[in-house]
Amino acid sequence: MNSPKQDDRAQDDKVRQFTVAADDDGIRLDRWFKRHLPQIGFxxxxxWARTGQIRVDGGRAKPEDRLAxxxxxxxxxxxxxTAPAPRTRKPLTEEEIASAEAMVxxxxxxxxxxxxxxGLATQGGTKTHSHVDGLLDAYVGDDEPRPRLVHRLDKDTSGVLLVARTPGSAAFFSKRFSGRSAKKVYWxxxxxxxxxxxxxIEASLAKQPGTGGEKMHVDEENGQPAKTRYRVVDRAGNRAAWVELHPLTGRTHQLRxxxxxxxxxxxxxxxxxxxxxFLTGTISRKMHLHARRLVIDSPDGKIDVTAELPEHFAASMENLGFDPAIGDALPDQAPPPPGREAKKQAARKHAKEYRKARRGERRQRSGGPANRGRS
Known part of the structure; x- marks a missing residue:
């Protein structure tokens, strides 16, 4: 268990003393209270801190001080x-528990x-009652905190979704996602x-007016910067293409x-x-966007996972003649587009090779060194 341990050496029945757990190393004092004693307001x-009533190792402490x-x-x-009692959750059914375990x-x-x-939302909302967040109780063991979501996938997007098991690991993973050090590969x-x-693709995105924030659009003037790297893996004539996508920013609906x-x-x-x-014929009308792979640092080692394609996506791949093994054989990260200096060097190299080839052609036409003395 990673929650703080309440010591038996309290000065009296009303004063409490807690030992900071490893999962809380580096956390601010005010956030420690929010995490473990949420009924005590900021x-x-x-x-209490201002009047010296809160003590850390016997000394005065400020809300912004970090604990060890x-x-x-x-x-x-x-x-x-001083805060409302936490809302009780409805127990999961056997079917819901089985669905949760099947996703692992x-x-x-x-x-x-x-x-x-x-088709399964990551979090609940208006008229959304079935979602991943509602199934997280299925993963809670004895004396374990409830897992926490640290990123999201659209309802109709399938694939890799990481859930943190402790508050400390949630903070760790959130930093990796916000800092863009996590590598995400979509098909x-x-x-x-x-x-x-x-x-x-570099195109700033903003919420489209009049849609209630439910739809995004390209807005180079007022939007937030958004970058996506893409690579065509295979093509089915001119009808469709299978692409690998690497989001370099994390805007809502960015890839779409x-x-x-x-x-x-x-x-x-x-x-x-x-x-x-929508394609005609036997291709499913469901969305074909899948979070195929995630590579991310973890408190207990690197995580590198791949998610199998959902049934409709796999069927469409087969109908279009695409082999998933080809995509998995590609490098983890598409190479960055060449910079200005790299382009100049490539142009100079090409020009040098072209001039060398032209000199060889002129020597052969005019009887170069290899042909002299043979007349």
């Missing part, structure tokens, strides 16, 4: 019942990695074939908007591609 914590493993936090009496790809001490099916089927086999913006919407994404996003 105003009370600030007042093994330190002892003295909490004065009072402050309870890998478990470590720090994380549970899932393969989220298409998508798109309508048509991009003119360039690989490239970088970017592919539609270059004229190749993701198959099945009617929200951004309209009717043009």
């Amino acid at each position: 105003a009370t914590v600030s007042r 493993t093994g330190q002892v936090v003295r909490v004065p009496p009072g402050g309870e019942n 790809i890998e478990k470590t001490r720090a994380a549970i990695v899932l393969n989220k099916p298409p 998508a089927l798109v309508v048509g074939v991009p003119d360039l086999s690989e490239g970088l 908007v970017h592919m539609a913006a270059i004229g190749h919407p993701i198959v099945g994404d009617g929200k951004y591609g309209g009717q043009d996003a």
